[in-house]
Amino acid sequence: MCKGLATLPATCLKSAKDIKHKISFLLQKPEPQTADQKQTKEKTANAAAAKRVPSASEVEKWKESFSHVMSSETGRTVFTSFLQSEFSKENMDFWVACExxxxTDPAKFATRAKKIYQQFVEADAPNEVNLDAATREETRQNVENPCPSCFNEAQKMIYTLMxxxxxxxFxxxxxxxxxxxxxxSATEEKKGKKNCVNRRELTDGA
Incomplete structure (x- = not known):
């Protein structure tokens, strides 16, 4: 067997080694595929939420006050889509993370607080939100001794900004x-159908 391999051209042996190396590399690194699957699931969930068409009364409430938008799950979804179009989605992400x-279980406050701070608050964070220096520093100090209210001021500032x-x-x-x-359009269509039914009933009655 070994003698047979020895008689093969060097290029064939090199190709075989390259293939073996690539297979080993793929087996050792499944993370990208896992990340892709996770992203696909998230996109599917977001798409499903986006398909939920709000009622006319909901939209009218959103126009009345920002609090109506934020207190409605559909309102937050629609508003987040708008923020994404303005490249400021991190504001909503931060607000939701604070909520x-x-x-969170108090035992996990320290870990969770640090993660939120590193993702949104500290200078040059991946999703840095627009906070003034004083609030940023206050939040940093709060995170060192985390409690349920350690992000309150920063969250309030971002809420006001939005x-x-x-x-x-919006x-x-x-x-x-x-x-x-x-x-x-939906209301007019319903009215049209209702009028047709009424006319039909009148005709049948005659």
Whole structure:
């Protein structure tokens, strides 16, 4: 057997070694595939949420106040889509992370607080939110002794930023106009069907 391998050209042996090396490499690193699967699941979940068309009354409530948007799961989903179009989705992600943090098991406060701080708060964080220096420093100190309220000031600042800045543009955005148009079309279609039924009933009665 060994003698047979020895008689093979060097290029064949090299190719065989390369293939073996590539197979070993792929077996040792399955993470990219796992990450891709996770991203696919997240995209599927987001797409499913996005397909939930809000009612006319919901959209009208969103136009009344920002608090109505934030208190509605569908409202947050739609508003997040708008933020993403403005490249400021990190604001909502941070706000949601803070809300979830308050519900965290106290035993996990330290780990979770550090993760949120590193992801959103510290300078040059991957998803850094727009905080002033004083709030950023206060949050850093709070994270050293984490408690349920250690992100309160930073979260409040980002909420206000979204309300005073992004929300105003959201109300005038094509996204909201399209939703309103969709609702108007749906209402007109329902009215049309109702009128047809009424006319049919009158005709049958005659």
């Amino acid at each position: 979830n943090y308050k519900k 309300e005073k800045d992004s929300y105003r543009r 109300l005038n955005s094509k996204l909201i106009k399209d939703l309103c148009q969709t609702q108007r």
